[in-house]
Amino acid sequence: MAEETIFTKIINGTIPSKLVYHDDLVSAFADINPKAEHHILIVTNKPIPSVSAVTTEDEPALGRLFTVAAKIAKDLGVSESGYRLIVNCGPDGGQEVPHIHMHFLAGGKLGGLGFPQR
Ligand code: AMP
Numbered sequence: 001m002a003e004e005t006i007f008t009k010i011i012n013g014t015i016p017s018k019l020v021y022h023d024d025l026v027s028a029f030a031d032i033n034p035k036a037e038h039h040i041l042i043v044t045n046k047p048i049p050s051v052s053a054v055t056t057e058d059e060p061a062l063g064r065l066f067t068v069a070a071k072i073a074k075d076l077g078v079s080e081s082g083y084r085l086i087v088n089c090g091p092d093g094g095q096e097v098p099h100i101h102m103h104f105l106a107g108g109k110l111g112g113l114g115f116p117q118r
Contacts, residue, residue: 005099025061035115037107049098
């Protein structure tokens with residue numbers, strides 16, 4: 001059996017996190033190394049290794065990443081002021097954890113494309 005990813009351990013509660021959302025398809029928790037005032041990771045509960053590995057079966061979970069991003073934006077009061085969603089893919093894309101996740105970043109002007117410089 002493949003080794004569990006660090007995000008699977010967070011979803012299962014084996015590793016502690018600041019969980020902000022959980023349902024049958026996705027979970028969301030604070031990034032341990034925040035690149036903005038609000039930096040939340042929205043993660044599929046299924047450990048899909050990367051966007052390159054998705055199938056049509058995964059579309060409900062992938063769609064849920066966006067509806068949960070919209071909910072988090074509303075909860076944080078940034079739906080209108082704005083935020084950034086990032087999905088890193090593979091080594092050249094800067095993906096460190098091989099388990100699909102969307103970075104939700106908010107809190108003031110975020111600057112140019114990519115992670116804000118802090
Ligand atoms: P990526 O480079 O897109 O794969 O992003 C992985 C993200 O996971 C990084 O922003 C890390 O700071 C974050 N991360 C790694 N370990 C943890 C953890 N235990 N709890 C929360 N975030 C984590």
